[in-house]
Amino acid sequence: MKFLLDKDTWQEIYGSIRKNKVRTGITIIGVMWGIFLLVVLLGAARGVENNFNKLFGSFATNSVFVWAQQTAEPFKGFQEGRQIRLKMSDLESIKNEIKGLEFVVPRLQRQALAVNNFKTGTFGVFGDYPELDKVQKKDLVYGRFINDEDILKKRKVCIIEEEIYKQLFDKDVYPIGTYIKINNINYNVVGMYKQGQIGGGGPQGNIHIPFTTFQQVYNIGDGVGWMMITGKPEFDITQIEADVKLLLKNLHKVHPKDERAIGSFNLGKEIAKVTGFLTGMQFLTWFVGIATLIAGVFAIGNILLITVKERTKEIGIRRALGATPWEVKRQIILESVFLTSIAGALGIILGGLVLMIIDVTIGSGPEAALLNPTVNIPVILIAALTLVILGTLIGLIPAQTAVSVRPIEALREE
Structure with missing residues (x-):
């Protein structure tokens, strides 16, 4: 050298x-x-x-979203244009009869006026289960997400996005433990998270409350807005999507070839x-x-x-x-x-x-x-x-x- x-x-x-x-x-x-x-x-x-x-990145990639729409064909005495309504019982049928599932998460949504002192804003309010945090991970800044006790006791607690905090709270105020009014009902803020790009509530942000609390407050009964279904990694999410839609058509007496009655978006396939x-x-x-x-x-x-x-x-x-x-x-x-x-x-x-x-x-x-x-x-x-x-x-x-x-x-x- x-x-x-x-x-x-x-x-x-x-x-x-x-x-x-x-x-x-x-x-x-x-x-x-x-x-x-x-x-x-x-x-x-x-x-x-x-x-x-x-x-x-916050989503479980092997996921599909399923919701109900109107029928496109008459079937078993029902006319075309019938509105399908998903129920909690549908979730149990899906869990029992579809193979390869990891999570089946029901969700509900409404727009509501939120008030904190003299600051107000209209935001998306979601009724959710703790499992949502597993299929769509929340980047928590303070506090926690919904837990099983919240669901069981129908607690009036909420988790807010950072954008909502900026609109309803003064700067440097610690939000955890404070109360905000959502449609004139007081909710205890137990968590705050950063807004995601996908699945967020737009520039206004989202509020999450326990699913059972949402059912009670808005008198939903056993209705479900839509479902987030996650398959195990070794199972084909496209096949799971087809099986779930066929099962729901059978449960709600929808023609098997009716492509409009049950809507879906296969996130796993797009990813x-x-x-x-x-x-x-x-x-x-x-x-x-x-x-x-x-x-x-x-x-x-x-x-x-x-x-x-x-x-x-x-x-x-x-x-x-x-x-x-x-x-x-x-x-x-x-x-x-x-x-x-x-x-x-x-x-x-x-x-x-x-x-x-x-x-x-x-x-x-x-x-x-x-x-x-x-x-x-x-x-x-x-x-x-x-x-x-x-x-x-x-x-x-x-x-x-x-x-x-x-x-x-x-x-x-x-």
Whole structure:
């Protein structure tokens, strides 16, 4: 390794680069562009993935939403246009007859006026069970979510979103233990959470109260607004969706081919589409980046072949003076690795700067398409190591060419 510290070694590399400044510069730009593309595309892919996780990360991915609508066909004496109403008994039938279920969570919703002292606002009020926090995780800031005791005792407690806190409370007021009025009924605030992108109540926010309390206050009886159904990971959520809808049609005497009576949204299927897109995007990113890198490295190999041809007489003199074939090879390989390393470092730095600019500009704000576009350090190290290996391998070609010429023939070269 002493040759790496040898001043003459680096002077020779510098002299070679200085003789062909334009050619060397263009070659370095080619390799730099390759790793720059790789870094930026990987960062952009990560930004899209981060945004996707922000949107859907709180949901159990293997989930489907089911609700009732009007029938589209007459069946068993019932006319077309009959309004279907889901019941709590439907949930028990689903739990007992459908395989592969993890959670079946009923939900209710109304709009209501909430008041705290002289501050008011109209918000979405949801009747929920504790299991909701398992299929749609709440990012709690203070307190807790609904628990089993709340359900059993029909407690008048509520959990509010952060946006509601900002509208109904003075700044720095601790909300837990305070009371707010919802449609003139006092509710004890037991929790506050950050608003999610998906499933939230829009800019106004949501309030959650126990399902049984909602039933009693709004005189719902055993009605259900809609269900969130989560399947076990090993079961196909699309099949679960079809089985649930068919069962509900049978329970409510709906024609089996009626596609309107029972509505659904398969979150698991939609998420699978997005994850498939992200996987394809990452593969394409690596393919484009590596292909561009290889093209740039081959360009370095071609430049070194030309350089070797131009320096044939010089190499012949070195061989005649006693330089071994390995010493000649080593010098050319070192030049190849040096050029690829410089180009790689510049590409990584430039790519990092571009990702920082993207993060500061279009990567911030609630509507950002790219969230925190970054590249993991191990990925950068792997890319850099790959570049060095490619530089070494491509340097072997001109190096072998350099030592394949006999010294006496090299000295005759004009």
